Amino acid sequence: MAGVLTLSRCVLLWRPLWKGRALTSVRSMVSLEDRARAVFAAAVEGVQPDSVVRRGLQREGSELLVGGRSFKLKNNLHMVGFGKAVLGMAAEAERIVGDHLVQGVISVPHGIQETLQHHGKLNMLLGSSSRIKVMEGAKHNLPDSDAQRAAETIKELVSGLTERDLLLVLISGGGSALLPAPVSPITLQEKQDVTRRLAAAGATIQELNTVRRSLSLLKGGGLAQCAYPAQVVALILSDIIGDPLDLIASGPTVWSKVQPAEVWAILERYDLATSLPSSVKEVLNKIGVHSEAEPKEPPQDFGDCVLNSVIGSNTIALECAGRKARELGLRPVVLSPGVCGDVRSVARLYGLLSRYACSPGKDSLSELDEQILQLGPKVGVETWDLCRTMKILGDGREEGWGATCLLAGGEPTVHLKGKGSGGRNQELALRVALELSGGDKIPAVFLSGGTDGQDGPTEAAGAVTDAELEADAKNQGLDIDGFLRNNDSFTFFSHLSEGRRLLLPGLTGTNVMDVHIMLLPPPPPAE
Structure with a gap:
């Protein structure tokens, strides 16, 4: 009850700031699509590697400040990292720590240095005199032999540290694929096949990381254990709903004991338990017995030797998007940073919310209320967040506020059935367009984009759609249903x-x- 009262009070305080103002500056840009693209750009800009590192890592003389704690710098700092954003994070971190950095190794996506150079993002590149070794790998976000070599190099570096050393670990999305160190006798190819089949069957990122962690040497706290007794400080750019430290990049700096029953339950849920390679079965069956598959229990002071700090997240990106929306005269409403589940259900929820917001009368609202509240939990949106959002949308409808910018984030899933090209963002955008087109057309614009700039194995981050898309497709002879059946959203949007x-x-x-x-x-x- 206290939470509800607080929410109502916040809404009442915030609402008058917008009433009567939104229509004034909303005309400053040509179209809703232009504004949607600008809001997305602001979200991405707000979680750039250099800015999040500067917020999370400060230096005062010979003291390094992170998360309210200070660490003494005595030319004793070593750095490792892995993830899509780690190159930019490492460049900024090295600028901050200066000569106190002894050495470093980072594992980053294949071709990222050339790509960033091509796009003029020189601030994300290391200087010519850098003490950090860059190793590229994991083509198409999949672990490969190059990434495995990087993982072995990182393991060798951290294993040689002592209690006098300070290890700075930089972690971002894509870290799991860039730190593959499978438990023997599992080969990299076998581990990769298991995770690929899980992803294709619709497993969530949480489920994928739980399985990956059980088959890995460095995940689940393994990296921090290799570095013990050195002090470990991890700066984390979260790419998982709720920012769970043990699941981001499969938690290499967070001790997490493997639970065999949980791993087997995931494999059975997606009908993979009986078709696993013999090496994977061997490792999973050994868990619980003294073996390489389960590291020893950590020392009692292990927790004191490790500090994990989340310095960037989807929530921060949405906050930055909201500020940009206000600049454009829009009324921002954040639904949730935790949207997940099947893209069909996610698209349906957005369709229902758009009709709720744009309905001119109240006759059908009670029915919409019920449908929205029933669907929300299926896609990771709490009932409290739905009620808050609907209240704000309803107030705007009844009191004549201007255009609204509904914001959300997360990571929906697609159950792959076809062999087309595309990703979850493009497919979600296409399905939302069909929702907007159904019945009375809703004059809304929807954008879905991956903040890393990549949506599946395509050059696109996502797509922008509206209620006219279905008609445009028919006029151009494009069969939307056929493209969806083949999971071929990128080809569809490329032709449209x-x-x-x-x-x-x-x-x-x-x-x-x-x-x-x-x-x-x-x-x-x-009327």
Whole structure:
């Protein structure tokens, strides 16, 4: 009850700031699509590697300050990192710590240095005199032999540290693929096949990381254990809903004991338990017995030797998006940073919310209320967040506020059945367009984009759609249902209007999952 009272009080305090103002500056940009793209760009800009590192890592003389704690710098700092955003994070961290850095090794995506150089993002590149070794690997976000060599090099570095050393660990999305160290006798290919099959079957990122962790030497706290008794400080750019430290990059600096029953339950849920390679079965069956598959229990002071600090997340990206929306005269409403579940259900929820916001009357609202509240928990949105969002949307509808910018983030899943090209953001955008087109067309614009600039194995980060997309597709002879059945959303958007609806920011150098933006114009007056 206290939470509800606090919410109501916040809404009442905030609401008058917007009433009567939104329509004034909303005309400053040409279209809703332009504004949606600008809001997405602001979300990505707010979680750039250099800015999040500067916020989370400060230096005062010979003291390094992180998360309210200070660490003495005595030319004793070593650095390792792995993830899509780690190159930019490492460049900024090295600028901060200066000559106190002894050595470093980072594992980053294949081709990222050349790509960042090509796009002029020189601030994300290391200087010519850097003490950090860069190793590229994991083509198409999949672990490979190059990434495994990087993991072995990182393990060798941290294993030689002593209690006098300070290890700075930089972690971001994509870290799991860039730190593959499978438990013997599992080969990299066997581990990769298991995770690929899980992903194709629709497993969540949490489930994928739980299985990966059980088959890995460095995940689940393994890296920090290798570094013990050195002091470990991890700066984390989260790419998982809720920012769970043990799941981001599979938790290499967070001790997590493998639970065999949980791993087997996931494999059985996706009908993979009986078709596993013999090496994987061997490792999983050994868990619980003294073996390489389960590291020894950590020392009693292990927790004191490790500090994990989340310095960037989807929530921060949405906050930055909201500020940009205000600049554009829009009324920002954050639904949730935790949207997940099947893209079909996620698209349906956005369709229902758009109709709720744009309905000119109250006759059908009670029915919409019920449908929204029933669907929300299936896609990771709490009932409290739904009620708060609907209240704000309802107030805007009844009191004549201007255009609304509904914001959300997370990572929906796609159950792959076809062999087409595309990703969850493009497929979600396409399905939301069908929702907006159904019945009375809703004059809204929807954008879904991956903050890393990549949506599946394509050059796009996502797409922008509206209620006119279905008609445009028919006029151009494109069968939407056929493309969806083949999970071929990228090909669809590439053909539609010469690809102008695609979101193509290029490699961003960061990754905090996806951002969803729904721009809702004011509803027409009730008759």
